[in-house]
Amino acid sequence: MRTIAVVNQKGGCGKTTVSINLASCLAQEGKKTLLVDIDPQGHCAVGLAVPEEQTEQSIYDALISVGRKELFNFSEILWEISDNFELAPASIDLAAFDQQTNGITDRENCLGTLLKTSAGKYDYVVIDCPPAVGLLTFNALRAATDVIVPVETGYFSLHGLSKQLETLNILCKQCSQDINVMVLASMYDIRTKMGREILAELKKHFSDKMFKTVVNFNTKLKEAASLGQPIGEYDPASKGHKDFLALAQELIATDTQVESEAISVARKKLAITPIGPASEQIADRHDQIKDLNKSIESMSSSAQELLAGINATSDSIEIVPEAQPEQPLVLQELALDEKLNDFYGVRQFGPGTxxxxxxxxxNSVQIAGDFNNWQPEKTVMTNADGTGKWILDLDLAPGKYRYRMVVDGQWQQDPYNENSEMNPYGEYNSILEVK
Ligand SMILES: Nc1ncnc2c1ncn2[C@@H]1O[C@H](COP(=O)(O)OP(=O)(O)OP(=O)(O)O)[C@@H](O)[C@H]1O
Ligand SMILES: [Mg+2]
Known part of the structure; x- marks a missing residue:
């Protein structure tokens, strides 16, 4: 059984889209596949039309039971999506997993222990992780044989990438098992020069640590998710479906495991099969397992080189100076003749910021920070010209501030400010300093 964690702390880079459609295409290729959603947002269930009101129990209940060493019917929470394809849905309770397991030893192994009980049942387990590095993501890493890091082919996703890989490295130093980490280029738009340049650089730097398959930007993928269908059901002829089939096949080609029998057929809740204490079965390891720490370290330095190369050579890409991690961004005065179009991020602008x-x-972008008691509704950005460029001026006294962007209700790090620090929830706050 290969267990693939789809990880990137950057929100909205395509983790759930990759998880759902990769899992679905693996199943289509005859592999018994379980999709496990450990993101409290529960987007896998939404994207597969599993009704929230009928999911009485979720992966949260299973993980908590494992933590408390109670018997639990894992099958009870599973939904059959199609032939070979099951989903363990998430629920908002997962947001409290950290607090609820406080004091439980081995709480970072709850998911690994749970999945071991299903080791003979599936060929693949795909885990959709939240956009944060915390106990839940750590559980996924502890359970994983493979990690896929989806990376949007835009300049600023690369900026986050080296930090992301460093963080993964720190976390994975605490994991004893070997994991194969691969970068996947996602949301690739071949029509843009920047997209093409970034993809070429990614390929150059990550070479064998990157999937040959590239997931193109394809609106059919978005439509499929909004209708609760995997892309293969919604539009089998689409480019999105071809990409995910190719990804599944690329993955399977590295798999030595014998294909096992298909399971059930209709989309319905599965029969309850009680499970006992953790099975002694040990998950099979595929033949390409590499040492995680080494691979992440080399990927991280590759990401930094990659950025340096792009900074030095490209004039079509905005240059943002690299800053030391954990340092606040000290605001620069915006020169009078500098066009606003020339930068994204945060700057001193006359007396304001x-x-x-x-x-x-x-549809909405807000800012929450220690300057407004973390209340995003108080500082709403304006999309004045309708192009998606959101602007906000604040009158901030000199000092250091922490903040996060709230995009359509989802909290995330400022993608244009590399200066950040981890908050107590394992997510990153952006930091700036007004002089
Ligand atoms: N290849 C693609 N082509 C077009 N749209 C895409 C593609 N991949 C993802 N999207 C869209 O981008 C948005 C974000 O994708 P998704 O939800 O998969 O990201 P995520 O990393 O799981 O986000 P989060 O961090 O919030 O969990 C969604 O609206 C999704 O439909
Ligand atoms: Mg997601």
Whole structure:
């Protein structure tokens, strides 16, 4: 059984889209596949039309039972999506998993222990992780044989990448098992020069640590999710489906495991099969297992080189100076002749502080920080020209501030400010200093 964690602390980079459609295409290729959602947002269930009101128990209940060493019917929470394809849905209770397991030893192994009980049942387990590095993601890493890091082919996703890989490295130093980590280029838009340049650089730097398959930007993927269907059901002829089939096949080609029998057929809740204490079965390891720490370290330095290369060579990509991690961004005065179009991020602007960010598909963008008691509704950004460039001016006294962007209700790090620090929830706050 291969257990694939789809990890990136950056929100909205395509983790759930990859998880759902990779799992579905693996199943289509005859592999028994379990999709496990450990993101409290529960997007896998939404994207597969599993009704929230009928999911009485979720992966949260299973994990808590394992932590408390209570018997639990894992099958009870599983939903059959199609042939070979089951889902263990998440629920909002997962947000409290950290507090609820406080004091439980081995709480980072709850998912691994749970999955071992199913080791003979599936060929693949795909885990959709939350956009944060915390106990839940750590559980996924402890259970994983493989990690997929989806990376949008945009400049600023690369900026986050080296930090992301460093963080993964820190976490994985605490994991004893070997994991194969691969970067997956996602949301690739071949029509943009930047997209093409970034993809070429990614391939150059990550070479054998990157999937040959690239997931293109394809609106059919978005439509499929909004209708609760995997892409293969919604539009089998689409480019999105071809990409995910190719990804599944690329993955399977590295798999030595014998294909096992298909299971059930209709989309219905599965029969309850009680499970006992953790099975002694040990998950099979595929033949390409590599040492995680070494691979992440080399990927992380590759990401930094990659950025340096792009900074030095490309004039079509905005240059943002690298800053030391954990340091606040000391605001620069915005020169009078500097066009606003020339930067995204945060700058001193006359007596005020100007935030500019780009979210072309967002309906609302707000900022929450220690300057407004973390109340996003008090500092709403404006998409004045309708192009998706969101702007907000604040009058901040000199000092150091922490903040996060709230994009369509989802809290995330400022993608244009590399200066950040981990908050108590395992997520990153952006930091800036007004002089
Ligand atoms: N290849 C793609 N082509 C077009 N749209 C995509 C693609 N991948 C993802 N999207 C869209 O981008 C948005 C974010 O994707 P998704 O929810 O998969 O990201 P995520 O990393 O899981 O987000 P979060 O961090 O909040 O969990 C969704 O609206 C999704 O439909
Ligand atoms: Mg998601």
């Amino acid at each position: 100007r935030f500019i960010t780009l979210y072309p598909r967002a």
